[in-house]
Amino acid sequence: MKRSDFKRLILEAIEEEMGPIDEIGKFYVVMKPNQHSKKEDIMLEADVFENIPKGSCLGVYKSKSDASRKATEAILEYGRQIDELKAKMDEYRNSKTAVAEKKKAATELIKKLKK
Numbered sequence: 001m002k003r004s005d006f007k008r009l010i011l012e013a014i015e016e017e018m019g020p021i022d023e024i025g026k027f028y029v030v031m032k033p034n035q036h037s038k039k040e041d042i043m044l045e046a047d048v049f050e051n052i053p054k055g056s057c058l059g060v061y062k063s064k065s066d067a068s069r070k071a072t073e074a075i076l077e078y079g080r081q082i083d084e085l086k087a088k089m090d091e092y093r094n095s096k097t098a099v100a101e102k103k104k105a106a107t108e109l110i111k112k113l114k115k
Contacts (some may be wrong), residue, residue: 027048028045
């Protein structure tokens with residue numbers, strides 16, 4: 001296994017264990033008040049992942065360069081996964097074709113032996 005593959009596996013395991021990266025953390029939102037609002041009613045504690053479906057976000061970053069790097073890694077990983085899936089599908093199709101050919105040859109041989 002290449003060192004880069006090993007490093008990628010470790011990083012994936014860490015991300016799966018810890019969840020998405022959140023460089024921002026919790027923050028406070030102040031809503032617009034109305035006539036009957038109290039301070040506690042309009043001030044909310046929130047975090048970025050509160051309204052984002054779990055598993056759809058890889059991280060939240062403060063710097064554009066960190067986000068760009070992660071986006072590039074994600075696109076490359078997605079491409080690798082698609083290529084791997086295509087290779088496995090081709091392997092499956094080839095083995096399925098090979099089995100069908102062997103079955104046909106065996107059927108013909110059985111017919112010849114029965115004659």
